[in-house]
Amino acid sequence: MAERGDRFRPPVRRRVHEGVAEQLRDAILDGALPAGSKLPPERVLAERFQVNRTSLREALKVLEGLGLIAVRQGDGATVLPAEEASLDLLGPMIFRDGRIDSAVLVDVIEVIQSLLLEMSRLAIERHRPEQLVEIRRLRDQIADSSLDREQRFAAGRDVIVELSDMTRNRVWQMLARKTRNLLASPPLVAARAQLDRDPCDVVPIIDRCTESIEACRPQAALDSLRAYVEYLSEMALSLRDHADSERVSKAVAS
Amino acid sequence: MAERGDRFRPPVRRRVHEGVAEQLRDAILDGALPAGSKLPPERVLAERFQVNRTSLREALKVLEGLGLIAVRQGDGATVLPAEEASLDLLGPMIFRDGRIDSAVLVDVIEVIQSLLLEMSRLAIERHRPEQLVEIRRLRDQIADSSLDREQRFAAGRDVIVELSDMTRNRVWQMLARKTRNLLASPPLVAARAQLDRDPCDVVPIIDRCTESIEACRPQAALDSLRAYVEYLSEMALSLRDHADSERVSKAVAS
DNA sequence: ATTGACAAATTGGTTGGACCAATGGATGAT
């Protein structure tokens, strides 16, 4: 048999904090450390792992950087929901020191657009009835004028997450949550607030979609969702234009 | 104007290593620290940031966890290509202590399938002629029987990356590189090696695709790529079956 | 009983220093 290329692996020097971080990470992903639970104090963990507190802290920093845990002084380290974990580098790429990088934003929107469409296809195919009820609940929440405006927008974003759950695919679920968190990030929310959109805009779209699904017309349902995605994109692009005009006015002023 | 929900932000305590990590991260994403360049020694950086070496190291650990830098003892910290950065948690989710979690793998493949198709649509639409040449070069490499078997498989994976470059969308480029790195990860490569596939299987598909693009038949090109994606999926799924049968035989043995 | 102020215990944050270990380049013998 031919020699496999990966037969000889680079002599990975196993660093202490790597071993610790890996064990903790797996414990979290396994569910042994459920979301919301607290890690033991650093000093205790260090003792238990038989490593110095410094090394243990380096491990915690890695996990914190990945968004798996949140650490607060005086309190401890709390396990975060794994699906919510880290936006990776998309966040830093889009939000260069607080301002929106409109060029990257366009790229992101383009990808999200594709993602949502493909995801929706699966969602429509695999959904369970009770999940349709959940979508309707969110729809009512969006339309409920007694609620806080931001809450209603948040419900709109949650539609994406609910759709991902309908796919019963963990990776889609992760991506959808990352997307929702991205859309919910302060710079984007603040920018959208200035556009003065109405959360209700999407309600008729959602209605058409749910009706189509119940009528077993997947193609029609997908077309409605396409409208929803395009609505999102349109909003994002007007954000871009807004950011660009701001940049221009600043450039002129200087 | 209505009160915005994010008016009051949680009093974020600014930790030293956060400030350092952020500055370094932005410097990397900005290109001020280009890929391949070396960071100054920890002791020098600590001096320059006016922080203790321990705190500086915590910052480096975060960046390393995100896959932005690689640190080697005796050598220093090297900036990695930003597009190659971190597989996030997909890797750890699929490769539970070295073995392949076939359930998650199926989810991942499903998503990748959708991603590649949507990405290819853009790639076909926006490609430049010289990029088609590059695809052909990779095709020749796959077919070149004088090369190392693994090199030829690697060329096949690089096709995905080249496609992403054709989209001229940075986010697709990131996703494609993450995908390639995922496919190139040791557990998957080792498993695939046992299937004894031939790298050349995809050559006719690529040929049909490039010919269709040159003939300005985007739909035909997309259909060929669909075949490529399905080839990848099929291979992945046989990996799953292989892993499952292994698990069964182990269960029986125990 | 509720509230508020205060103190103490808990817990993470930071620092300085010391020493170990790997790398890479300089040095020198062949």
Place this chain on the structure above:
DNA sequence: ATCATCCATTGGTCCAACCAATTTGTCAAT
């Protein structure tokens, strides 16, 4: 020119101490 050796550089780990924020418990005032 080649190779082995040595050594300066650089990251890895540990230790001990102290700072700072949070939480909790206590007690007095209302």
